Amino acid sequence: MIRFASLGSGSEGNGLLLECGSSRLLLDCGFGIAETVRRLRRLGVEPDTLDAVLVTHEHADHVGGAARFARRHDLPVYLSYGTWVAAGEAAAWGEVVIIDSHCPFAVGDIEVRPFPVPHDAREPTQFTFGDGSRRLGVLTDTGMSTPHIEQMLSGADALVLECNHDAGLLRDSAYPPALKMRIGGRLGHLENDQAAQILAAIDCGRLQHVVAAHLSQKNNRPQLAAGALSAALGCAAGWIGIATQDEGFAWREIR
8 A cells, every 4th residue: 555645735845755565755855854843743653764755856845954854863865966966965965865867766665766857956856656556646846748757647546746826827926027937937837727738648547646736825726726637537626635835635545
């Protein structure tokens, strides 16, 4: 069985918890040490039961607490070379494992398959996680889809999928034009309809869970994200999960 939960998802901090067999890892750590521990304990997890921290890219909402948290709890940190350099390779990271964004690896019982994504970072990487028969796909920061992204996510049993903004809300927001262009650009973040298009392009026949993640608190609404994804899947909007900034989401199981 695979199960997964979110510590929180959004521009103020991100963290996704994954369990498979006897192994447990944290994907991204955008919160301070005390806040990360508090959010882990809310999910019934103690830091010393983790096996590793994985990092998707160097933006502070994903990596801000990773080095300090990992050092405090003696955990290895897995990340791409570009992310390590951009986040400060001279920092006191503790144990670092440099990964290739095209090469699978394992963390204990967890099969990890990284894949590169277009985002305004040095070497951003997203992941699928599996146990040999079931698979979770995670895509939380990318400005657009690619055939390779769709290939990696196709046939997954669960997806955590970025729905950062609604195009109309972003267009009409008070954000400066340059920021609007960055968010909505090819190296920015997925809009609701772009996320829905990914679902329409891949094999969704095995899906047990779909969770919309990394929603902008100013430029999106949960009902808009759920509506776009449910329309692509032909399901009720209430079946789509929403990862929030404050609460993340509770444990979900892939059976």
